[in-house]
Amino acid sequence: MDEGHNIDAPDPSDRSDSGNNRASASASGRRASQAGWHPPLYTGRRTGTPTCAAGHMCTLPNPLPVTMTRLSAPALAAATLALSLAAIAPGIAQAQNGAPTRVRATVIATHDSRIDVTDQAGNRATVAVAPDATISEVAPIEPGAIRPGSYIGTAAVKQPDGTLRALEIHVFPESMRGTGDGHRPYDLGADSTMTNGTVEQAGAVTGMQGRTLSVRYQGGEQRIVVPPEVPIVTFAPGRREALKAGAHVILFVRADAQGALTAQRVLVGKDGLTPPM
Secondary structure, eight states, X not given: OBSSSOOOOOOOOOOOOOXXXXXXXXXHHHHHXXXXXXXOOBOOOOOOSOOOOXXXXXXXXXXXXXXXXXXXXXXXXXHXXXXXXXXXXXXXXXXXXXXXXXXXXXXXXXXXXXXXXXXXXXXXXEEEEXXXXXXXXXXXXXXXXXXXXXXEEEEEEEXXXXXXXXXXXXXXXXXGTTTTOEEEEOSSSTTEEEEEEEEEEEOOOOGGGXXXXXXXXXXXXXXXEEOTTOOEEEEXXXXXXXXXXXXXXEEEEEEXXXXXXXXXXXXXXXXXXXXXX
């Protein structure tokens, strides 16, 4: 799923680093403040490998720092935040310019309208959840929900025979039909793609091979193989109360000129589910 309405979750979709000393943090902070930086619903915007200021090491792209806003020295806080963002949000410059960056994370604490999150690499940050943010719950759904006429999104990788192997499938509710329609690069690994479209054909499950779907979108069509173990989910309206410690989320965030992060859209897994897109 993607934003624009990519949930392709989903821009979809959907993924910052730290410095070594105070001098490098200050220099990086000045550069970050000149940059500008956003989920899926699913747009399929890539985050990829973290992009950092010249001369600084980067590790992993995605989540954000938790105590930065509490530091007494504003300049140091901004510099430290910028460095953490390098690891959590590789697309920070793009997000400041308008396009949200997809951040996959786990909530570790909540503070009124803010949440502290961490990614799988342990990078931490604080994100404000906008008052008008859209919060969607991601919940499992039976494979039988995928049938001809269903509108779905699927992250996938290309196989040698030209077909796509699904990594996940999200079935859109009828009210979200048309979300992120199309086929585009995605950020779930090398050569991953996101396809949002209407199921034209849904083959029967064939043992270990799973089933094959024909998905049509404006301007094209893809054949997608769905292995039996692939997670299949759907979306429902969510509540802020679901953004609690332990919840797995996909945030669609922007940064202001000072580096403060705000999420305008949040996907949160139901009952501990990790959104697969």
